[in-house]
Amino acid sequence: MSLVGLLLAIPSAAALVLALVPDWRLAARLNVGASAASFLMVLAVVRDPPAAGPLVLIDGLNSIVLVLNGFVVFTTSLFSARYVVHEAATGRLPPLRLRLYHALYQVLAFAMTLALVTNNLGVMWVAIEIATLTTVVVVGLYRTHEAIEAAWKYFMLGSVGIALALFGTILVYVAAQPVVGEGQDGMIWSVLVGKVAAFDPGLINLAFVFLLLGYGTKVGLTPLNAWLPDAHAEGPTPVSAVLSGLLLNVALYAVLRVKMLVAAHPDALAPGPLLMAAGLASLLLAGVMLYRRRDIKRLFAYSSIEHMGLMVFAFGIGGPIANFAGLLHMAMHALTKSAIYFAVGAAAQAKGSQRLSDITGLTQSHPALGWALVAAVAAIMGMPPAGVFMSEFLLVTSTFARMPALGVALAVSLLLGFGALAGKLAGIAFGTPSPDAGPVKVAYGPIFAHLALVFVAGVWLPPAIADALRQAAAALG
Amino acid sequence: MGNLVFDIAHLLAGLQVLVSFLLLYQDRLGALIRVFALQAVLLALSVAWQAYAQDAPHLYVTAAIALIFKVLIIPVALDRMVVRLGIHRQVETVVSVGPTMLAGIGLVGLSLVVMLRVTAGEADALAREDLAFALSVVLLGLLMMITRRNAVSQIIGFMSLENGLILAAAGARGMPLVVEISVAFSVLIAFIVIGSFVFRIRERFDTVDVDALERFRGGRG
Numbered sequence: 001m002s003l004v005g006l007l008l009a010i011p012s013a014a015a016l017v018l019a020l021v022p023d024w025r026l027a028a029r030l031n032v033g034a035s036a037a038s039f040l041m042v043l044a045v046v047r048d049p050p051a052a053g054p055l056v057l058i059d060g061l062n063s064i065v066l067v068l069n070g071f072v073v074f075t076t077s078l079f080s081a082r083y084v085v086h087e088a089a090t091g092r093l094p095p096l097r098l099r100l101y102h103a104l105y106q107v108l109a110f111a112m113t114l115a116l117v118t119n120n121l122g123v124m125w126v127a128i129e130i131a132t133l134t135t136v137v138v139v140g141l142y143r144t145h146e147a148i149e150a151a152w153k154y155f156m157l158g159s160v161g162i163a164l165a166l167f168g169t170i171l172v173y174v175a176a177q178p179v180v181g182e183g184q185d186g187m188i189w190s191v192l193v194g195k196v197a198a199f200d201p202g203l204i205n206l207a208f209v210f211l212l213l214g215y216g217t218k219v220g221l222t223p224l225n226a227w228l229p230d231a232h233a234e235g236p237t238p239v240s241a242v243l244s245g246l247l248l249n250v251a252l253y254a255v256l257r258v259k260m261l262v263a264a265h266p267d268a269l270a271p272g273p274l275l276m277a278a279g280l281a282s283l284l285l286a287g288v289m290l291y292r293r294r295d296i297k298r299l300f301a302y303s304s305i306e307h308m309g310l311m312v313f314a315f316g317i318g319g320p321i322a323n324f325a326g327l328l329h330m331a332m333h334a335l336t337k338s339a340i341y342f343a344v345g346a347a348a349q350a351k352g353s354q355r356l357s358d359i360t361g362l363t364q365s366h367p368a369l370g371w372a373l374v375a376a377v378a379a380i381m382g383m384p385p386a387g388v389f390m391s392e393f394l395l396v397t398s399t400f401a402r403m404p405a406l407g408v409a410l411a412v413s414l415l416l417g418f419g420a421l422a423g424k425l426a427g428i429a430f431g432t433p434s435p436d437a438g439p440v441k442v443a444y445g446p447i448f449a450h451l452a453l454v455f456v457a458g459v460w461l462p463p464a465i466a467d468a469l470r471q472a473a474a475a476l477g
Numbered sequence: 478m479g480n481l482v483f484d485i486a487h488l489l490a491g492l493q494v495l496v497s498f499l500l501l502y503q504d505r506l507g508a509l510i511r512v513f514a515l516q517a518v519l520l521a522l523s524v525a526w527q528a529y530a531q532d533a534p535h536l537y538v539t540a541a542i543a544l545i546f547k548v549l550i551i552p553v554a555l556d557r558m559v560v561r562l563g564i565h566r567q568v569e570t571v572v573s574v575g576p577t578m579l580a581g582i583g584l585v586g587l588s589l590v591v592m593l594r595v596t597a598g599e600a601d602a603l604a605r606e607d608l609a610f611a612l613s614v615v616l617l618g619l620l621m622m623i624t625r626r627n628a629v630s631q632i633i634g635f636m637s638l639e640n641g642l643i644l645a646a647a648g649a650r651g652m653p654l655v656v657e658i659s660v661a662f663s664v665l666i667a668f669i670v671i672g673s674f675v676f677r678i679r680e681r682f683d684t685v686d687v688d689a690l691e692r693f694r695g696g697r698g
Binding site: 122152156159160163166167170171173174177181182183184186187200202203205206 | 591592595597604608612619622638642645646649651652
């Protein structure tokens with residue numbers, strides 16, 4: 001079996017095993033083990049990438065996302081192992097549902113990996129659909145009114161999104177079929193990208209619009225992002241971290257693959273302006289919405305919409321610098337936002353509530369947790385020396401250099417989000433501490449590991465990583 | 478012969494668009510489920526016809542899947558559920574039939590204009606007009622999901638949308654089998670997922686009206 005085959009076999013085998021293990025303590029440990037093994041396998045695959053075949057394509061772009069994905073899935077499984085102890089002790093999740101949760105965690109990891117490594121647009125669609133259905137079930141796991149509502153909303157909007165994306169995929173095939181011929185080749189991305197110039201431009205345009213709308217729903221682009229805050233707020237916190245840090249990235253990766261396809265066609269519409277408009281709209285909307293949040297997980301979900309918008313905007317501008325900034329931001333946002341969710345999950349367990357009004361003075365009642373959260377939120381706000389500052393700075397300066405008017409809009413939206421988070425953070429971290437619900441064991445390892453990476457990356461980016469980002473940015477065009 | 482192939486494919490696809498309109502205004506759940514089954518029969522027929530016309534035997538499998546799942550299993554299951562919930566004869570408050578139908582006509586016009594113009598240069602006219610019909614069915618399914626408040630009707634709207642997708646996939650000559658099977662399979666998964674949710678909604682609220690879900694939002698930001 002090839003390395004990529006093993007990479008996919010680990011999570012699928014783990015999902016099967018976890019579905020059969022009745023003891024949730026053992027399951028949590030197995031989950032960590034499987035995620036660690038997957039991460040090592042990702043490193044092995046990326047080190048020695050196989051040649052592009054009809055099924056598998058490993059290039060600069062997905063190598064970056066794969067490594068990020070493997071790492072965060074692993075650290076989140078560590079956080080999750082602590083998180084479930086508290087949820088089981090308080091009886092919020094009975095053993096049977098924990099069994100489901102652990103199995104689905106690995107199914108989700110499998111689906112995301114499959115979406116990233118595949119060379120076939122149809123398989124990519126199937127993988128993203130599996131990931132969606134899995135997260136729907138996990139979001140509804142607590143079975144409260146709110147959780148069911150969130151899952152239903154996510155399911156409906158997510159299904160519409162994947163349906164539109166499938167129609168777009170079919171249109172790509174219809175456009176390809178007269179040139180590439182019938183059969184599998186019409187779905188293989190690396191084949192399509194080489195021959196796209198001969199495709200019918202109208203069909204490719206239409207396909208792009210459908211795929212952007214479809215996968216854009218999953219990225220959380222305006223106006224189809226109503227599912228995102230609910231899904232983040234009502235599901236178990238480890239899944240909020242995976243959703244924000246990874247699943248949104250996987251959907252964005254799908255958008256990027258399609259964008260590369262369309263950009264290779266000389267007569268098709270330019271994908272850049274569409275992406276810029278969608279990104280800027282999401283950024284602005286989320287910036288405004290951040291001010292009125294009362295739920296801590298919802299607050300950071302809107303912040304995720306903001307940052308996904310920022311990335312889409314960066315890739316819309318294009319060119320080596322903006323693409324570099326977009327890719328760097330993808331990595332930095334994933335690491336920072338999942339660290340935030342780790343801290344938020346622990347804080348919500350400590351205070352017994354997700355309401356912002358119930359979580360105050362965290363630096364006094366839980367100093368280590370409180371200051372970790374302050375550092376993580378400062379990082380996501382784009383304060384130097386965090387890596388998020390680096391990518392935002394690169395993006396803003398390159399936008400000003402090329403399109404000053406858009407640069408102003410971008411800077412204003414970023415400041416909007418900055419102000420909102422600064423105000424909320426003051427309440428969460430300082431002031432009179434709110435009463436505690438009980439003692440909680442915090443998994444500091446994953447939080448500090450992520451924060452260390454983010455702050456080091458802001459000061460010094462290892463040459464190997466900078467090179468990898470630069471090459472992927474060049475390939476994005 | 479060529480014309481006959483065209484005419485029958487168009488007849489079947491056009492009938493599906495017509496049935497989508499029936500779905501739009503049908504406000505009794507029991508009848509709604511049967512109309513959906515009718516659309517699924519038409520889908521199975523048109524996929525089978527495409528299999529014959531394209532000489533692509535694997536499409537017969539897709540047709541059989543549509544027939545078994547969408548015509549038999551799913552409508553029967555939905556029907557039993559609706560009866561058990563005691564909402565079989567319930568008249569649903571559809572937003573308002575007139576504007577919805579007008580919007581539907583607008584969407585069909587839109588999809589015909591868009592698809593026919595965009596694919597004007599294409600050689601494969603069969604795929605081209607099939608796609609226009611398929612897009613109409615997809616958009617009408619979407620419209621139904623938006624205008625209905627009842628969870629069962631939303632499920633039917635979604636499945637009708639999926640019918641349009643399979644129609645499009647079957648019309649694309651030589652589209653890899655992987656995709657069709659996966660679509661059929663995902664519909665099944667989707668159904669299980671939604672079904673379990675509906676039952677959970679019932680446990681909690683004794684109703685499948687999505688409005689009841691919204692009421693629990695109060696006070697949260």
